[in-house]
Amino acid sequence: MDKKNKTDIWAVGIVSQTFSKFIKRKSRQNIVWIYPEKPYQFFADPFGLWKENRLYIFVEALDYRIKKGRIDCFVFDKSLKRIGFHHALSGDVHLSYPFIVKDKNKIYMIPESSQSGKTYIYKSTDFPTKWEKVEEIMADVPMIDPSVIKYKNKWWLFYALPGPKGRALKELNIAFSDNLLNGWTAHPKNPVTVDIENSRPGGTPFIIDNLIHLPVQDCKKTYGGQINILRIEKLTDTDFKAKQIKSIKPDFHKNYADGLHTLSECGKVTLIDCKYHDYSPKRKWIDWQRRLGRFFPFILKI
Secondary structure (H helix, E strand, O other), X not given: OOHHHOEXXXXXXXXXXXXXXXXXXXXXXXXXXXXXXXXXXXXXXEEEEEEOOEEEEEEEEEEOOOOOOEEEEEEEOOOOOEEEXXXXXXXXXXXXXXXXXXXXXXXXXXXXXXXXXXXXXXXXXXXXXXXXXXXXXXXOOOOEEEEEEEEOOEEEEEEEOOOXXXXXXXXXXXXXXXXXXXXXXXXXXXXXXXXXXXXXXXXXXXEEOOEEEEEEEEOOOOOOOEXXXXXXXEEOOOOEEEEEEEEEOOOOOOOOOOEEEEEEEEOOEEXXXXXXXXXXXXXXXXXXXXXXXXXOHHHOOO
16 A cells, blocks of 8 residues: 555535434434545535525535536435536636525625635525625635634634645634624634644534534544534633534445545535545556646546
């Protein structure tokens, strides 16, 4: 096994269990999986919503032949039968982590676009395929895995930042605002945590017993190794305190058991993603295809 050739391959799972029940007791049954459609491709970072008895799941779609993520959308009926698929959002830079949030009867997406050096909020103008860039959250802040929640009449945003020595995996930052679309202020104690097991956001924040709970990625053994849950015990404009209360291991699928890095609430279902490590030397040829494709696009045929 040549670890130099290690490639992460992700698949998305729809768990037939509400988020609150899932957190209390995992289910390994009744999971509908969205698998990669070709070798060296993956789907990850699922976020979704129900609309007119249809489940819309937005994911990062990545093919290692291009290695630039875009946002795709899978559509399911109420029995979780797949009935549609759309390309939702793409750009000149890598896009991932399509966090979906509703505010004042409008649907917004906050995808990660840290390669651009900026972070934008998009508004749905023709759901689910057309999105309008409406606001940069904070000027020139390349947020990684931005995750928002409204709590006690204030919006809170959790995110990581790029940087050397694995900064994106081990620092948690916060911003807050009275409005989703503007007025964001960075927390004075940023980074509020410096811990590779409990920092990088990994899904939708949720409230239990009037406290925010935040899924975070535990990257101690591998990137996106498992999800830990932080219970935020103190959160004000000037203070922060949190405690890890639970770990969720990637044991939902026998073939995708090397990682779990997104946990999303979505009505009567819960969305997850799991990965396996591919060690095939074929990855070297995939990388060569990508390099050749810059000059000969027909080689990729994506």
